[in-house]
Amino acid sequence: MSEARREALLWVAQRASAAVLAVCVAVHLATMIYAVQGGLSAAEILGRTRGSVGWLAFYALFVVAAAVHAPLGLRAVLAEWFGWRGRACDAALAAFATIVAAAGLRAVVAVFV
Amino acid sequence: MSATLAVSVWRGGADGAFRDYEVPRHASQTVLDVVTWIQRERDPTLAYRFACRVGMCGSCAMTVNGAPRWTCRTHVDKVAPDGRLRIAPLANLPVIRDLVTDMRPFFDKWARARGRFEGRATRADDFARVPPDSEKRRAAEAGIECIGCGVCYAACDVVARLPEYLGPAALNRAWTLVNDVRDAAGLERLRAVAGAAGCHACHTHMSCTERCPKRLSPTAAIAGLKRAVAAAALRGEL
Missing domain, CATH: 1.10.1060.10 (Alpha-helical ferredoxin)
Structure with missing residues (x-):
């Protein structure tokens, strides 16, 4: 893949994941604020998330979007502030993305099962 | 309005320094007028670029009090109400000498x-x-x-x-x-x-x-x- 195409597609990925995150963060915050209004306990929250395919899908999407978005932002910071770019940098960021996705999805599964 | 302007002008190349000049202040004076006065009246070795003086050619751009501007279209009154001017070459370009950058x-x-x-x-x-x-x-x-x-x-x-x-x-x-x-x-x-x-x-x-x-x-x-x-x-x- 040409450098131009790769950079353009990464840019699309960052913008698309940002659009997903904008919705997810809003829903997440609104739900949290709503859920704790009446002094909801952790057990009660787990009671609502366990077995809920809807919440599983929502938070899985949230985690994937964050795992795509954050490393791409870091990539720009590393290139501009520290001059680190290229294959090694991209490999490190892919590893970071994998860790974010794995840790996030683990948490999503933990409140589902 | 004070009678004079306190003007600091970048002199030399990338490792140069600001030098201070006192310049008579006039109504409707532009920053390019100030630079030209310094060259004609105080130091003919001052290097700067200009051509049209009316905002058509774009060759007189310099850093004026921290911001890049066309000096020919920048009135002193607008950017130096306190009578102080700091004039440097354009940023992000190599300095050739004084106010002239390599474009x-x-x-x-x-x-x-x-x-x-x-x-x-x-x-x-x-x-x-x-x-x-x-x-x-x-x-x-x-x-x-x-x-x-x-x-x-x-x-x-x-x-x-x-x-x-x-x-x-x-x-x-x-x-x-x-x-x-x-x-x-x-x-x-x-x-x-x-x-x-x-x-x-x-x-x-x-x-x-x-x-x-x-x-x-x-x-x-x-x-x-x-x-x-x-x-x-x-x-x-x-």
Whole structure:
């Protein structure tokens, strides 16, 4: 893949994941604020998330979007502030993305099962 | 209004220093008037550029009290109400001497961004007919009045961080050509402006748009390039 195409597609990925995150963060915050209004306990929250395919899908999407978005932002910071770019940098960021996705999805599964 | 201005002017090359001058103050005085007075009355070795003096040529751009400006169109009253002026060469470009910068990196980037019209018509073809109110013509129109003064380039934080970044002027020029229906270099130009040193490096700080003396919006042009490049990449054309 040409450098131009790769950079353009990464840019699309960052913008698309940002659009997903904008919705997810809003829903997440609104739900949290709503859920704790009446002094909801952790057990009660787990009671609502366990077995809920809807919440599983929502938070899985949230985690994937964050795992795509954050490393791409870091990539720009590393290139501009520290001059680190290229294959090694991209490999490190892919590893970071994998860790974010794995840790996030683990948490999503933990409140589902 | 005080009778004199306290003016600090950059002297020497990149490792030079500011030197202070006291300059008589006048009504409707421009910063270029101040620089010219210093050269004629105090130090004929002061190097600076100007040509038209009326905001047409774009050669007198300098850093005035921290911001890049055309000195010929900048009234002292507007930028130095306290009577103090600090005049330096344009930022983000190598200093040759005093207030003169080497503009080569700036124009080399226009070439790298393929900022040159590449037609496909021959003399046998009829004139191209471009409706003035067509979407593409209007997009080209928005950026076509750039005179290459370098103010946006000097104002750009991304150029300062990322010296290989093409910069707002070259990308604005490329966008006008992307919208020129007569131009034949479409995809090659999109390839030239894509990538880490191209339009995708822009952070949308909009310093270029804020500073452009022609009130153009290179930021809008760069956003247009990002969209055009993304569309081409998604179609698999890049």
